Amino acid sequence: MRVIVRIRFAVGFTLILIAAVGVGYPLWWNHRSSSGATKLINQYRSQRAVGSGSSAKTRETCAVKGGPGVLSIPSIGLVAPVQQGVDNAVLDVSIGHNPGTPWPGPKSAALFAAHDVSFFSRLSELKLGDLVSYSVSCGTYVFKVSQRQIADTGARITVPKVGALVLDTCWPTNALWFTSQRLIVTAEYSKTVATSAAPTVAPPTGNAIAPVVLNTNLPGALSAANLSLVNNSQLMGTMSFAGTPSSQFIQSNAPMQLEAAALTGWFAAIHTLEADQPTWWRYFAPAVAFPYQLSARPLHSTSPLEVTETVSGATIEGVSLSGALNGLKVTAHEAISGNSIYIDGYQVS
Numbered sequence: 001m002r003v004i005v006r007i008r009f010a011v012g013f014t015l016i017l018i019a020a021v022g023v024g025y026p027l028w029w030n031h032r033s034s035s036g037a038t039k040l041i042n043q044y045r046s047q048r049a050v051g052s053g054s055s056a057k058t059r060e061t062c063a064v065k066g067g068p069g070v071l072s073i074p075s076i077g078l079v080a081p082v083q084q085g086v087d088n089a090v091l092d093v094s095i096g097h098n099p100g101t102p103w104p105g106p107k108s109a110a111l112f113a114a115h116d117v118s119f120f121s122r123l124s125e126l127k128l129g130d131l132v133s134y135s136v137s138c139g140t141y142v143f144k145v146s147q148r149q150i151a152d153t154g155a156r157i158t159v160p161k162v163g164a165l166v167l168d169t170c171w172p173t174n175a176l177w178f179t180s181q182r183l184i185v186t187a188e189y190s191k192t193v194a195t196s197a198a199p200t201v202a203p204p205t206g207n208a209i210a211p212v213v214l215n216t217n218l219p220g221a222l223s224a225a226n227l228s229l230v231n232n233s234q235l236m237g238t239m240s241f242a243g244t245p246s247s248q249f250i251q252s253n254a255p256m257q258l259e260a261a262a263l264t265g266w267f268a269a270i271h272t273l274e275a276d277q278p279t280w281w282r283y284f285a286p287a288v289a290f291p292y293q294l295s296a297r298p299l300h301s302t303s304p305l306e307v308t309e310t311v312s313g314a315t316i317e318g319v320s321l322s323g324a325l326n327g328l329k330v331t332a333h334e335a336i337s338g339n340s341i342y343i344d345g346y347q348v349s
Contacts, residue, residue, distance in 0.1 A: 062194075064139035064194070065137070066136065068097075072134075075130045075131070076126065076251070081093070082112060085099060098112070104165050109162060116169045117256060118255075121174070121251055122247065131143070134165065139195050141165075141192055142192070150181055165189075170183070209249055214341040216261070217342065227264045228260065229263065234266075234305055234323075241255075244312050246314055259307050268284050269346065273295045274295075274297065276296035307320070318335050321333075
């Protein structure tokens with residue numbers, strides 16, 4: 001679940017920003033499609049190819065116009081589609097353009113918003129002077145980062161009246177819970193590059209991130225549909241990575257899809273322990289001893305759940321979840337085998 005909050009910029013217009021709400025933050029990610037962003041990028045590439053044309057006459061009449069396109073930030077390896085709107089349908093597969101602001105250009109001030117732990121998860125790494133490019137059908141607008149600031153939701157901040165692109169996300173950018181602060185990055189217009197001379201827009205690795213679709217082996221008494229944050233209360237902490245994940249993986253929807261799959265096992269364990277059913281446990285944790293010290297009683301979260309994903313490039317190697325149940329520290333490690341995810345370690349202390 002997401003809510004819309006408002007923040008007024010000093011240039012005199014109100015922009016819509018997106019904030020996560022409580023434990024419901026990752027819910028809608030469970031049904032996302034990683035291929036959605038790739039399809040949009042390919043669509044925009046095709047439009048640019050048509051717009052460029054092969055004749056001098058076509059190039060002369062091809063004017064750069066604002067609209068949906070592709071945002072590229074080389075310094076953090078980000079290439080992502082941008083669509084109109086800031087609702088979940090848009091943010092599920094792309095960065096959103098606030099419809100209350102103009103599209104980017106030399107004479108406008110535009111706002112792009114995206115979720116943290118997603119396309120804007122590395123936004124905090126931007127430095128002053130870093131290039132930000134926005135490509136549309138007939139050319140590319142190039143901006144340079146001029147300001148970074150952290151602001152409370154609803155605060156008044158100052159951005160240029162024209163020739164500005166403002167990027168907005170939750171702060172901190174690894175939060176899996178509601179945040180009351182925003183990370184705002186402002187980039188000022190530098191130049192426009194015609195399509196015929198514009199650099200090719202392509203993902204950094206040249207390979208799309210495949211959708212993360214993992215299944216948990218469950219007993220008939222447990223349903224995967226009931227083992228998500230939609231139906232379970234859980235304090236959420238932060239997302240971190242181990243191994244050597246690619247920038248493209250980190251700045252995609254894959255990490256949240258993986259987290260959703262891992263939460264199925266986390267909640268399966270809780271329900272199994274509450275029901276005191278060691279036979280259920282063997283389905284999703286076949287080589288792990290049943291933790292009787294937590295069984296046969298209601299369990300509730302008493303500290304935020306921290307999630308660490310181990311990834312090599314775009315290859316998932318495992319997920320660790322660490323939190324507290326009824327005051328006892330619990331760490332679950334989940335491994336991957338083919339299209340299945342299962343608990344291969346469970347510690348209680």
